[in-house]
Amino acid sequence: xxxxxxxxxxxxxxxxxxxxxxxxxxxxxxxxxxxxxxxxxxxxxxxxxxxxxxxxxxxxxxxxxxxxxxxxxxxxxxxxxxxxxxxxxxxxxxxxxxxxxxxxxxxxxxxxxxxxxxxxxxxxxxxxxxxxxxxxxxxxxxxxxxxxxxxxxxxxxxxxxxxxxxxxxxxxxxxxxxxxxxxxxxxxxxxxxxxxxxxxxxxxxxxxxxx
Amino acid sequence: xxxxxxxxxxxxxxxxxxxxxxxxxxxxxxxxxxxxxxxxxxxxxxxxxxxxxxxxxxxxxxxxxxxxxxxxxxxxxxxxxxxxxxxxxxxxxxxxxxxxxxxxxxxxxxxxxxxxxxxxxxxxxxxxxxxxxxxxxxxxxxxxxxxxxxxxxxxxxxxxxxxxxxxxxxxxxxxxxxxxxxxxxxxxxxxxxxxxxxxxxxxxxxxxxxxx
Numbered sequence: 001x002x003x004x005x006x007x008x009x010x011x012x013x014x015x016x017x018x019x020x021x022x023x024x025x026x027x028x029x030x031x032x033x034x035x036x037x038x039x040x041x042x043x044x045x046x047x048x049x050x051x052x053x054x055x056x057x058x059x060x061x062x063x064x065x066x067x068x069x070x071x072x073x074x075x076x077x078x079x080x081x082x083x084x085x086x087x088x089x090x091x092x093x094x095x096x097x098x099x100x101x102x103x104x105x106x107x108x109x110x111x112x113x114x115x116x117x118x119x120x121x122x123x124x125x126x127x128x129x130x131x132x133x134x135x136x137x138x139x140x141x142x143x144x145x146x147x148x149x150x151x152x153x154x155x156x157x158x159x160x161x162x163x164x165x166x167x168x169x170x171x172x173x174x175x176x177x178x179x180x181x182x183x184x185x186x187x188x189x190x191x192x193x194x195x196x197x198x199x200x201x202x203x204x205x206x207x208x209x210x211x
Numbered sequence: 212x213x214x215x216x217x218x219x220x221x222x223x224x225x226x227x228x229x230x231x232x233x234x235x236x237x238x239x240x241x242x243x244x245x246x247x248x249x250x251x252x253x254x255x256x257x258x259x260x261x262x263x264x265x266x267x268x269x270x271x272x273x274x275x276x277x278x279x280x281x282x283x284x285x286x287x288x289x290x291x292x293x294x295x296x297x298x299x300x301x302x303x304x305x306x307x308x309x310x311x312x313x314x315x316x317x318x319x320x321x322x323x324x325x326x327x328x329x330x331x332x333x334x335x336x337x338x339x340x341x342x343x344x345x346x347x348x349x350x351x352x353x354x355x356x357x358x359x360x361x362x363x364x365x366x367x368x369x370x371x372x373x374x375x376x377x378x379x380x381x382x383x384x385x386x387x388x389x390x391x392x393x394x395x396x397x398x399x400x401x402x403x404x405x406x407x408x409x410x411x412x413x414x415x416x417x418x419x420x421x422x423x
Contacts, residue, residue, distance in 0.1 A: 038336075064219065069212045076219050083223035087230035094237035097245050101331055158336070176337035 012131050016139030022115045023146025024195045029115045032106045033147060034184035040163050042102050043151025044144065049088045049103075051140025053110050056084045058124035058136035065125045077120045078111070085110045115143060146191075153187045154178045250286045253316035253326040254297035257288025263419065265411035271418050283408040288316075293422035295319065298412065301330060302404030306396035309333040311342075313400050317357065317409070319416050323381075324355040324370070324401055332393075339393035348387045348394065356381035357405050364410050372398030 022028045032050070037043045057080045061068075068076050089107050093100050100107070110116065119139055124132040155161055158178030160168045177183050250260050262274035264282035274284060285300040298319065303312040312330040317323070327349070334340050342348060360367040368382040372395040378385035384401075386394035 060222070064215070067215050068219070069215060072212065072216065076216070079219055079223055083226050086227050090230045090234040090238065094234035094241065097241045104333075174337065179336050 009131065009134050012135045013138035013141075015135065016137075016142040017145065018142070020139075021142040021146060022139055023143060023149075024191060026115075027192070028118065029113045029143060030188075031109060032113065033150065034181065034188065036103055036106050037147050037150040037154055037184060037187075038179045039102075039155040039159070039161075040148060040151040041099070043147035045092070045099055046103060046106065047140070047144025047147045049092065049107060050110055050113060050115070050143055051137065052088055053081060053084045053113075054116050054119060054136040054140045054143075055133050056087075057081045057116060058119055059129050059133045061120045061124040062127055062129040062132035065127075068125075073125065074117075074121070077117060077125075081116055081120070082111045115139060149191055150184065150187050154183055158183055246286075249301075249314040249328050249330055250288065250299045252328040253299045253314050254286075254288035255326070256290055256296040258291050259289050259422070260299075261287045261289070261419075261422065263287055265408055265415070267411070271412070271415050283404070283411060285408055285412065287419050289422040295416070295420045295422075297325070300404050300408050302400035304396040304399035304403065306332060306334050307339050307392045308335065311393060311396040311400060313397060315352070315401050315404070317405070319413070321354060322356070322358045322413075324352055324357050324405070327352045327397065327401070334390075334393050339390050341387050341390050342393055342397055345387050348385070351378070351384045354381065355384065355401070357409060359409055359413055363414055366402070366406055366409065370398055370402040370405060 016022065020026055023033055029050075032046055036046045057077070060080050061077055064076070085108060088110070092103065092107060119136055123135055127135070152162065155163075156167060157175045158180075160166060160172040160174050175183075178187070247260060251257060254260075262284065263286070264272045264274050264279065264284055266272055266279060267281040272279070272282075283300070285298055287295055288297045288299060290296045298317040299314055300317065301312065301314045303310045305311075309332065311332040311334065314328045314330050315324050316326040318325045329343050332340065332342075334342070355370065356368065357370065358367045359365070366382075368380065370382050370384065372384040372386050372391075373379075374391065375386045375388040384394065384398040386398075
């Protein structure tokens with residue numbers, strides 16, 4: 001593999017993690033983002049499950065990109081995505097029932113996660129399988145990082161634990177609202193504020209450079 | 212178009228069937244382990260458990276794949292010598308957010324409910340979920356009266372959740388202040404299951420007092 005293709009592959013991967021981060025930049029997939037990030041472990045599991053579905057369905061969509069008729073492409077993508085979600089659903093049940101209960105309906109709802117359908121339609125259906133899957137892996141990793149950023153903050157503040165380990169001892173009074181639905185909005189809002197502030201600072205730095 | 216759609220459906224079908232088959236045993240084992248863990252929690256003296264159905268007409272059958280009509284499932288816990296030490300049954304009732312599913316232990320010696328465990332719930336953290344850790348509330352289930360009436364067809368006294376601080380009788384459950392709805396769900400879940408199970412089970416306890 002020449003160095004040019006390696007760089008391209010790396011760019012494909014990094015796109016989802018930084019420049020087009022699904023949570024913080026594109027603000028997609030908010031439903032699971034707000035709902036399951038009450039703890040770090042839930043966030044990671046949800047992220048991994050979504051990543052798996054992303055990679056597998058983008059791979060298959062990309063393989064079939066030449067034979068799927070245009071009129072039924074969305075229906076076909078949904079069938080493919082639903083298939084892998086069902087598979088993930090069984091895998092999670094096989095790994096841990098407690099985790100399955102914690103994630104609840106949001107595993108099945110991966111089917112309608114717009115990150116996946118968006119990737120299938122906007123990227124995988126126009127790209128060969130390998131780069132499509134690399135890009136999907138990057139998007140999945142970016143989504144996982146986004147969920148984790150919320151899950152860690154919410155679990156520490158709302159429960160006083162990280163990955164189930166107690167951090168502050170018995171005297172800690174948990175900030176319960178952080179693990180309730182409003183806490184999801186608070187933490188997400190704060191993260192979005194941080195990213196918007198960074199983007200603005202970078203922009204103004206560029207302006208002064210040019211001046 | 213038909214060919215393509217057929218191909219897609221075929222591949223998808225294979226993937227689903229494959230993952231179902233591949234994970235079936237692990238899923239079943241997981242469910243059994245989760246259930247057993249809940250049973251051992253509410254019947255701590257048990258060393259082994261058996262699954263039974265209490266049937267209409269006073270018979271008790273080993274649990275099989277299919278539940279007969281009107282059957283109530285329960286678990287019998289046995290000690291090392293194979294003697295019955297307690298019975299566990301699951302129940303559920305609507306709580307604040309969703310159904311609260313619990314498992315409770317029944318002690319045939321005192322004819323009372325002893326220990327409860329939560330199987331699943333979605334109650335508000337910090338409020339409704341106190342039912343698993345609030346010591347005062349759990350004290351309700353150290354010896355909650357569940358005697359049958361003289362005709363043996365229902366509980367002598369309905370198990371009922373009462374307002375915090377107003378528990379007067381041994382068959383009442385003292386609610387958690389601020390979490391009355393969840394506390395009530397626990398009381399109702401126990402009462403519903405006990406009313407269905409105990410009249411069928413208690414007259415037949417002899418049949419299961421030794422491990423088969």
